[in-house]
Amino acid sequence: MRKALPWLLLAASLPAATLRGTVVENLTGHPLAHTSVLLEPVPGSGGVRVTGRTNRYGLFEFTTKPGIYILQATRPPFLTAYYGQKRWNSAGMPLTITESDSQFVTIRMMRYGAINGTVVDENDVGQTGFAVAAYKNTRPLQLAANAIADERGVYRIYGLLPGDYIVRSLGKDLEGVGYKPTFARETDEPDQAHQVDVDIEEEERGVKLRPLPGQLFKLTVTATPTDPGDPPPPVIMTLVSDMSRQVIKSGSHTFSGLPAGDYEIFAEAPSYSPDQKQAAYERIHLAKDNSVSLILRRIPPVTFQFEGLPTQALNDGTVKLLGRRKDLAGSHDTQVIPLSDHRATLAVGPWEFAVAPIEGYYVARFSGVGSYRPQDKSFDGWNADLVIYGGSVRFSMSSSASSLHGTVSDGGDPVAGAPVFLEPMDIDPARRLTDNYVTITDVHGQYHFGSLGPGKYRVLSSFEYQMPDSKTMENAHAKELQIDVHTDTGADLDLYVIR
Amino acid sequence: MSQAAQKTFLAALAAASLHAAAIRGMVVENQSGYPLARATVMLETVQNPPDPKSLRTNLSGIFEFTGLPAGTYRISAAKLGFAPVQYGQKRWFSPGMPIALSAGDTADLTIRMPRYGGISGTVFDENDVGLPDHEVGVYTNTRPPRLLAHAPTDDRGVYRLGSLRPGKYLIRSLAKSYDDESYLPTFYGDSPLVDEAHAIEVKLDEEVEHMDFHPAPGRLFTISGRINTIQGSPVVTLSSDTGTEMATIDGQGNFTFKPVAPGQYELLGVVTSERARSRWAAFQTITVDRDLSSLYLNPSALPTVQFDFVDTAGHPVTMPEGSVMLRRKEPAAEGQTQDVKAPDAITLLPGRWEVAVKPASTYSAVKFEPGDSAGRADGWNEIVLPQGSKTTARFVLSLQPATIAGMVKNPNGEALAGVPVFVEPYDLEPRKRIEPMRWVIADAQGHYQVSGLAAGAYRLLASFDYEMPDSEQMAAADAKTVQVEDGARATLDLAEFVIH
Numbered sequence: 001m002r003k004a005l006p007w008l009l010l011a012a013s014l015p016a017a018t019l020r021g022t023v024v025e026n027l028t029g030h031p032l033a034h035t036s037v038l039l040e041p042v043p044g045s046g047g048v049r050v051t052g053r054t055n056r057y058g059l060f061e062f063t064t065k066p067g068i069y070i071l072q073a074t075r076p077p078f079l080t081a082y083y084g085q086k087r088w089n090s091a092g093m094p095l096t097i098t099e100s101d102s103q104f105v106t107i108r109m110m111r112y113g114a115i116n117g118t119v120v121d122e123n124d125v126g127q128t129g130f131a132v133a134a135y136k137n138t139r140p141l142q143l144a145a146n147a148i149a150d151e152r153g154v155y156r157i158y159g160l161l162p163g164d165y166i167v168r169s170l171g172k173d174l175e176g177v178g179y180k181p182t183f184a185r186e187t188d189e190p191d192q193a194h195q196v197d198v199d200i201e202e203e204e205r206g207v208k209l210r211p212l213p214g215q216l217f218k219l220t221v222t223a224t225p226t227d228p229g230d231p232p233p234p235v236i237m238t239l240v241s242d243m244s245r246q247v248i249k250s251g252s253h254t255f256s257g258l259p260a261g262d263y264e265i266f267a268e269a270p271s272y273s274p275d276q277k278q279a280a281y282e283r284i285h286l287a288k289d290n291s292v293s294l295i296l297r298r299i300p301p302v303t304f305q306f307e308g309l310p311t312q313a314l315n316d317g318t319v320k321l322l323g324r325r326k327d328l329a330g331s332h333d334t335q336v337i338p339l340s341d342h343r344a345t346l347a348v349g350p351w352e353f354a355v356a357p358i359e360g361y362y363v364a365r366f367s368g369v370g371s372y373r374p375q376d377k378s379f380d381g382w383n384a385d386l387v388i389y390g391g392s393v394r395f396s397m398s399s400s401a402s403s404l405h406g407t408v409s410d411g412g413d414p415v416a417g418a419p420v421f422l423e424p425m426d427i428d429p430a431r432r433l434t435d436n437y438v439t440i441t442d443v444h445g446q447y448h449f450g451s452l453g454p455g456k457y458r459v460l461s462s463f464e465y466q467m468p469d470s471k472t473m474e475n476a477h478a479k480e481l482q483i484d485v486h487t488d489t490g491a492d493l494d495l496y497v498i499r
Numbered sequence: 500m501s502q503a504a505q506k507t508f509l510a511a512l513a514a515a516s517l518h519a520a521a522i523r524g525m526v527v528e529n530q531s532g533y534p535l536a537r538a539t540v541m542l543e544t545v546q547n548p549p550d551p552k553s554l555r556t557n558l559s560g561i562f563e564f565t566g567l568p569a570g571t572y573r574i575s576a577a578k579l580g581f582a583p584v585q586y587g588q589k590r591w592f593s594p595g596m597p598i599a600l601s602a603g604d605t606a607d608l609t610i611r612m613p614r615y616g617g618i619s620g621t622v623f624d625e626n627d628v629g630l631p632d633h634e635v636g637v638y639t640n641t642r643p644p645r646l647l648a649h650a651p652t653d654d655r656g657v658y659r660l661g662s663l664r665p666g667k668y669l670i671r672s673l674a675k676s677y678d679d680e681s682y683l684p685t686f687y688g689d690s691p692l693v694d695e696a697h698a699i700e701v702k703l704d705e706e707v708e709h710m711d712f713h714p715a716p717g718r719l720f721t722i723s724g725r726i727n728t729i730q731g732s733p734v735v736t737l738s739s740d741t742g743t744e745m746a747t748i749d750g751q752g753n754f755t756f757k758p759v760a761p762g763q764y765e766l767l768g769v770v771t772s773e774r775a776r777s778r779w780a781a782f783q784t785i786t787v788d789r790d791l792s793s794l795y796l797n798p799s800a801l802p803t804v805q806f807d808f809v810d811t812a813g814h815p816v817t818m819p820e821g822s823v824m825l826r827r828k829e830p831a832a833e834g835q836t837q838d839v840k841a842p843d844a845i846t847l848l849p850g851r852w853e854v855a856v857k858p859a860s861t862y863s864a865v866k867f868e869p870g871d872s873a874g875r876a877d878g879w880n881e882i883v884l885p886q887g888s889k890t891t892a893r894f895v896l897s898l899q900p901a902t903i904a905g906m907v908k909n910p911n912g913e914a915l916a917g918v919p920v921f922v923e924p925y926d927l928e929p930r931k932r933i934e935p936m937r938w939v940i941a942d943a944q945g946h947y948q949v950s951g952l953a954a955g956a957y958r959l960l961a962s963f964d965y966e967m968p969d970s971e972q973m974a975a976a977d978a979k980t981v982q983v984e985d986g987a988r989a990t991l992d993l994a995e996f997v998i999h
């Protein structure tokens with residue numbers, strides 16, 4: 001099915017074809033109504049992109065052009081599902097739709113994993129109201145999700161991808177006793193914490209947390225706007241630690257039950273000027289009860305410069321500036337930052353910026369107000385910066401980007417619609433725009449990556465993964481390549497299949 | 500202090516401690532028997548004043564009150580997440596049994612603390628697939644129901660409403676709009692109508708499970724409009740019997756609510772200016788049966804209420820400060836009760852309010868204007884304040900309130916000391932009662948007296964078996980009814996009621 005067929009070259013001229021199907025819940029087989037269904041054509045197969053929704057009975061029907069398609073279904077809180085995927089994290093298999101076919105397909109949607117348990121005291125009695133967080137068992141830890149224990153001490157953390165996690169109760173003053181953040185198995189050391197292996201659609205039960213007594217502190221934050229206004233502008237303060245983000249809608253607040261450690265304080269309010277905000281940012285180390293006074297100042301917009309690109313590229317939407325806020329709790333979601341006359345008004349604090357790949361170009365250099373040269377010496381990924389007083393951020397774009405192309409085959413036959421993953425090995429994984437660059441092969445099994453900076457890469461084609469990590473790339477014996485400046489490298493690939 | 504005096508004092512202290520009584524014991528979780536550390540244990544004497552003392556249990560759940568003089572004591576325990584307990588109570592609603600200690604006695608007690616109850620279940624769509632992030636509310640089983648709490652479903656569509664006192668409740672899945680479908684508020688029993696809703700009985704230490712919903716799909720409507728911000732900071736809320744929502748408002752005063760189910764709503768807009776130190780408000784009652792996109796709120800000065808107190812002969816009465824209470828009446832629940840500091844004239848937000856005269860032994864309210872002249876006035880009285888209105892609220896007071904008195908006897912016909920006597924204002928609608936029940940304790944000779952009563956019918960019950968009975972329990976106990984007139988003294992002897 002996935003192999004390219006010569007007749008598909010004629011597909012564009014063929015009349016409409018029909019695809020019918022159903023989307024069901026994997027565990028129960030119950031139909032999933034109102035599910036988004038997307039039919040994405042493999043390049044060159046003649047198909048066109050179609051979207052729709054299942055009806056009340058979980059059924060969908062598309063009338064479209066014949067072609068090769070990837071079929072996907074989306075409905076929160078399920079994982080996005082692809083037609084033909086082997087496992088929850090596998091890529092979808094291409095689906096050939098012909099005029100004469102009357103196919104009926106079924107997509108099974110899976111649920112995320114979860115962890116539940118109880119926060120107990122020294123006598124195994126459930127403790128009320130503790131916040132509990134699950135972290136991906138990486139170093140540093142990555143906050144995955146959190147929950148609040150109910151009056152019985154029972155908590156449930158859900159929406160977890162399969163993997164290893166550790167669970168921690170957060171600091172709390174309760175009945176006159178301070179409890180410090182404590183990992184499962186009564187430790188404050190992540191390396192000694194009980195590791196919880198979460199599987200897809202499964203609930204890991206009975207993870208008991210017994211918070212250890214410990215000293216907790218108070219932090220009083222006062223944020224004073226320089227533009228007071230009438231009415232006073234609403235101040236939003238956020239206190240961030242490596243465990244949580246607490247948001248308070250007030251210009252003055254005392255945070256209590258805080259363990260010793262590093263904290264970031266963000267405060268923000270509107271100003272008289274509609275395109276400016278008043279804001280302040282401070283990072284502190286808390287080791288006793290403390291108070292912090294912040295003066296909110298008007299933060300002018302940040303100016304972004306993209307050197308080396310033709311002028312029209314800055315105005316025709318070719319340049320897509322990406323940004324994500326960073327704090328002690330981790331990275332926020334990536335956003336496309338809209339620019340107005342090369343400027344954007346941003347929240348104060350640490351940020352990371354990148355430019356979405358532009359064919360023929362790569363980022364050769366980056367500079368910002370609080371930026372630094374990354375250890376891996378590449379700028380073609382996320383670049384850290386500190387936004388405090390506006391300022392200017394500059395991307396130097398090189399037009400000497402290289403490209404990589406080739407054909408993916410299986411048993412000598414070209415494979416259409418196969419995912420191809422390209423890992424920039426020289427860039428620290430935390431700085432990569434995504435774990436890998438990804439494309440899919442066209443109807444002839446051919447793939448192409450442009451906009452590559454010089455460096456060492458690993459390339460793999462497989463339906464087994466949606467986004468393999470470095471370890472998976474290594475285990476799959478991904479092909480290693482050295483790409484020089486301004487070159488076009490050819491690399492044909494054998495489809496990797498786990499037998 | 501001289502050495503001799505010091506010796507005498509120490510000897511007296513030693514003698515006292517030799518003869519002092521003690522109460523010690525352990526607090527445990529009712530279901531598991533596990534010790535409860537850091538529970539608060541309270542001790543008070545039955546005599547007046549009660550001289551309360553409290554301490555926390557140690558890590559092993561143990562407490563000890565030492566150096567107590569001989570006497571009769573009540574013990575109670577409290578801990579976060581547990582229902583409070585009185586030592587010796589027969590049921591959760593019974594008062595505790597006092598402990599009599601002679602000099603030198605030591606009482607050794609075990610106090611078992613139950614958890615509150617809970618209700619859990621799943622909100623399903625039409626294919627029995629759980630709906631995530633769908634709010635479920637729990638209500639009193641009254642007409643109209645009062646919203647007590649709400650909780651969202653998780654990724655499986657599972658909800659849980661915890662910390663519920665024993666009793667009967669109604670539950671309802673609230674309106675929710677998803678990408679391609681929306682659901683109407685639906686009571687448990689899959690009906691939109693409260694009269695078809697199934698009441699759920701909750702008990703201590705128990706979870707009522709599988710209370711599942713299949714909410715009815717249906718159209719929700721959008722509500723939006725504009726509020727005149729008058730250079731202030733606007734807040735716009737929309738209230739219904741499912742709760743109160745706050746609108747999102749842009750800089751021009753355009754407001755929008757999340758889609759809502761059809762029904763009756765109260766729309767309130769409040770504008771605050773710190774500079775002018777003023778507030779303005781607008782209030783509308785709206786019927787939502789279609790999208791409403793051009794609502795306009797033009798706030799005006801807050802309504803004022805002038806209170807006026809007269810006796811039954813029409814003569815003015817001067818009331819002491821803090822003798823009037825009021826609370827805002829919203830469709831889902833009553834607001835917080837607040838005292839009216841200076842009852843001459845006050846400003847309030849427009850909308851529905853309830854006012855009451857605090858019970859006192861020297862007067863009682865017999866009439867309220869404007870209001871329902873047929874009903875009793877010694878409870879909460881509704882008052883509607885239109886936007887920008889000026890209203891006079893008049894209480895007619897009786898300065899000779901009624902009294903009910905009598906004696907309580909045990910089943911052997913002997914006078915019963917210390918028994919609680921509960922007095923229910925029987926012909927006053929339960930929802931309008933300031934306190935659900937009044938109570939007094941019979942004296943050492945078994946005599947009781949309740950004064951400061953408005954004319955009307957009352958139900959009385961003397962029993963150690965209740966802490967605070969409700970109307971249903973009063974009826975089940977065959978409580979005695981008595982009708983009193985203004986200024987009258989009614990005599991009613993009671994027999995102790997015991998649950999067998």
